[in-house]
Amino acid sequence: MIDVHNLSKSFTLHNQGGAVIPVMASAALHVGPGECVGLIGQSGSGKSTLMRMIHGNYLPGAGSIRIAGVQLAGAQPRAVMALRRNTLGYVSQFLRVLPRVPTVDVVAEPLRILGVPRDVAQARAECLLWRLNIPRRLWSLSPTTFSGGEQQRVNIARGFVHPFPVLLLDEPTASLDARNRDVVLTLIAEAKARGAAILGIFHDEAARDAVCDRLVDVTGFTPGRTS
Secondary structure: OEEEEEEEEEEEEHHHOOEEEEEEEEEEEEEOOOOEEEEEOOOOOOHHHHHHHHHOOOOOOEEEEEEOOEEOOOOOHHHHHHHHHHOEEEEOOOOOOOOOOOHHHHHHHHHHHOOOOHHHHHHHHHHHHHHOOOOHHHOOOOHHHOOHHHHHHHHHHHHHOOOOOEEEEEOOOOOOOHHHHHHHHHHHHHHHHOOOEEEEEOOOHHHHHHHOOEEEEHHHHOOOOOO
């Protein structure tokens, strides 16, 4: 479901004379259906960079990224957006939404984009908000007013509202209490059981051990370093 081969990335510092900083070389990994793979490595080793390339936020310098058989590296923006709508879900650490949009609509949006009827989409959104312990009184309010932990749970609900075949998770249990952490781990286990391929960054070692089938150390993909 996720196939990365010979991937490389560098950044050009235009405000420093065009200096080129290589950050990743010869990266390779595979995540199959029903599998959760965790990315590990010290800070600055490239975990987030790799995730952002797989999501299409960063263009790779070279190499191949296939998501459910679709070549993402070099794909047109329209193809990337279609992949994100139907196949590739992403739970980031930060919630970015338009102000004044009710929380239930924020969570239901991925389903509405796919043409799911409003009542069905909202029912699914409400179910996840309930599971993630977001009080009903907040569902009609904008999540931009919520606490950090509440915003993170809204982000998780939005990421899991559609049964994406491929999921990218960036610190999904950070800043959560034990109760909500357990809910998120259950959602990940349910996604694995239905066959989703999941790639994640988990600094919470206990959470990582609970859901990851194996780990990939990205230090070995960093130029000048060895794992």
